[in-house]
Amino acid sequence: MSNTFTLFKIMMKQYFSWADKDDKQKTGILFFIIAMIPVTLFWFWFVNGIVSGIHPILAEANLQHLIIAFALLITGLTIILTSIPTIVTSFYFANDLESYLTLPVKAYQILIGKTLAPLITVYGATAVIMVPTLLMYGLTDGAGSVYIIFSLFTFVLFPIIPFILASILVMFLMRFANIAKNKDRTKVFAGIFSFAMVIGINVVIRLNQNPENMSSDFAQWIQKQDDLLWGTSKFLPNVYIATKAIESTYWWQNALFFILLFVVTGLFIALFMWIGQRLYFQGVQGISSGNKGKTFTSLSNKLYVRPVYWSYTLKELRTIYRTPSFFINCIVQNLFAPFFILIIMFFENNLGSITEMVDQFNEKYILLAMFGISLFVMGSNPTATSSISREGYNWFTNKYLPIDPKTIIYSKALAAWIIDWVSIAVLFILFTFLLKVPFLVIALWVVLTALASWFSVFMGIYVDLNNPRLNWSDEQQVFKSRFAPLLTLLIQAFSFGFLILATWNLPFISGLWLTTLTLLLGTGIALYIAHKIAMKTTQKRFHYLG
Known part of the structure; x- marks a missing residue:
């Protein structure tokens, strides 16, 4: 176990090391943080306008908790879409991967180590959506300390399952889709997938929504759905549980749903380790054998005279x-x-x-x-x-x-x-x-x-x-x-x-x-x-x- 934690520590230091950063880079980071303050304030103001516009309409039907449900659903889908390129690079195409494969450790240990750093960056994307939504919802709804405590706990656990789902999808593709022969194309497709999805979602929204009445129409549409919250759990199994862990009538209900969320997250982590142990090494070996089956031609036929x-x-x-x-x-x-x-x-x-x-x-x-x-x-x-x-x-x-x-x-x-x-x-x-x-x-x-x-x-x-x-x-x-x-x-x-x-x-x-x-x-x-x-x-x- 000590060797496992040592491996994790080395990977994290390599990914987030400040040893190579000089004073200019550190000053640049400080400047960037200062520059992001007005952008952050504007984003909180924007989210507050949406939440405060939808909340009164939903509160009439006692459905205001669906604001949290949809925020969690959007967060989960965003994590899945934006994590795929990062996962592909970290799991299969990182330059330091070969040095870890020779160590006397199991596949799931390397996999978890390669997961920690990208997962931490995922929390940044999660915070962009969840933090302002949960904060503005709490202020609008007049939530108390119980809401704050369980919101923080849920924020820590919720991103893990969407990230695991994206990781399992990548591992299955790298193992069974025979894409090692097209390594370069695999990288490119992984890169443009998120961009295409974001553009597509934007187009669909603009085709079906009037921007001026979007908040009102959205809230009225939700009011007509009796089992909408259950429906969201079909996309991500932890959306319903996380929503109940944050927004329930009694504190003991929040605690029970949070325990359930903790157990479900633990089961997904175990599933991730089990699948990784059986698929990860085979996918990595497929990458190294990507030239199998290719036809080689004479190099002289491929040479051209060009300016340097x-x-x-x-x-x-x-x-x-x-x-x-x-x-x-x-x-x-x-x-x-x-x-x-x-x-x-x-x-x-x-x-x-x-x-x-x-x-x-x-x-x-x-x-x-x-x-x-x-x-x-x-x-x-x-x-x-x-x-x-x-x-x-x-x-x-x-x-x-x-x-x-x-x-x-x-x-x-x-x-x-x-x-x-x-x-x-x-x-x-x-x-x-x-x-x-x-x-x-x-x-x-x-x-x-x-x-x-x-x-x-x-x-x-x-x-x-x-x-x-x-x-x-x-x-x-x-x-x-x-x-x-x-x-x-x-x-x-x-x-x-x-x-x-x-x-x-x-x-x-x-x-x-x-x-x-x-x-x-x-x-x-x-x-x-x-x-x-x-x-x-x-x-x-x-x-x-x-």
């Missing part, structure tokens, strides 16, 4: 596409904002009025607004700010390749610039086909965005060169607790914010062409400075990294 910078760029793009954590953070996450804007605009009833307003608006201000939106999308893309960190322990190979360091940096910049245009293409569809912006404005916006994208890329690489994270064992650690994208976004906001505000307000900068020339001049100067400092930093830092 383009070959390295293709290598970067393939790495991002085939690694789920890189794919999610560099591509999927970058598509989130433009896709949601697109969906909201498409399903809103006032799209026609917005289009009419665009027709009546001065082209100067239309161009400035489009340029500002593009800057935000490009500045929040972590592709450039992880260009060096994505190499990990393999960075040392770049020191020995017969390639000029500047060529490597230019190739990484080109790869990040190409990925930027994936999200900009969605904005192009929004501006051109939905908002019907004039063609001339669109053409000028494309030119300005191309230059500004290069500025964002070079600044991101400069930030990553100064403070890379190379000693990671899991691809997700490249992005967790790193504030390089936020720093790049702030630099970009400071650099272009003054330019946009000045161009917007100065009376002598009028007309579309003069506005474009002003933006081109400012963007060109900013790009020149960003390129110079990125190349200078490359000369100083390239051979000292790692």
Whole structure:
């Protein structure tokens, strides 16, 4: 047993270690916490509006506890959907996995150790939904100390079963679905699954709900359901029990349901260990044998003569596409904002009025607004700010390749610039086909965005060169607790914010062409400075990294 706890301790230290964090990173974490305070306050205010709007309607039928039930159901489904990519990476594709397989421990011990760190991160997602909902419900309903105590206990136990269900699903797929032959595709599909589900749910909600009457309609619909709470338990077996553990008439009922929740959770943990003992090693062995059955052809038929910078760029793009954590953070996450804007605009009833307003608006201000939106999308893309960190322990190979360091940096910049245009293409569809912006404005916006994208890329690489994270064992650690994208976004906001505000307000900068020339001049100067400092930093830092 002591060896088991030692194994768990080592895994946790490797995942959450602060040993590799310098003062800059620790300061960045503190800055991020401070910056999240107003966002958290806004989220609590938003949830309070929903709870306070639904509670009186449900209270008339004594069904107010269904607010907690649906919050738990949404939390459980969110955990299942968002945990799958993390589970796949942690269980099967982590770089430190092979070192644990040789130890004299059983499969379920390694599995539990690999589960602890992702499960802790799951509590963060759980807190986003459950904490404000439970708090605002308690304040609205006038709950007492019993409610607070059992809410805390339930918060600790509830996320375990949804996470176990997602883990068992992954283990069955990795063991029996014969996906080891398509290892790269497996990673990509795991990465895009959550994004597709979230977008799909958003579309369904907007097709079936009027946003202005959503709270009222939702509450009235629930009133008509007699066995709705039992129905939710068909999706997640602990929703009903957890709801009763939090919201019951008498304290002893809360205690009994909490004991039942504790027992059911323990049974699921035992089931998880039993299934893991029988399936986990076979799934890991299937990954290592993923080349079985493939046909090998002559290597000479696959060789092409390409410029060095383009070959390295293709290598970067393939790495991002085939690694789920890189794919999610560099591509999927970058598509989130433009896709949601697109969906909201498409399903809103006032799209026609917005289009009419665009027709009546001065082209100067239309161009400035489009340029500002593009800057935000490009500045929040972590592709450039992880260009060096994505190499990990393999960075040392770049020191020995017969390639000029500047060529490597230019190739990484080109790869990040190409990925930027994936999200900009969605904005192009929004501006051109939905908002019907004039063609001339669109053409000028494309030119300005191309230059500004290069500025964002070079600044991101400069930030990553100064403070890379190379000693990671899991691809997700490249992005967790790193504030390089936020720093790049702030630099970009400071650099272009003054330019946009000045161009917007100065009376002598009028007309579309003069506005474009002003933006081109400012963007060109900013790009020149960003390129110079990125190349200078490359000369100083390239051979000292790692």
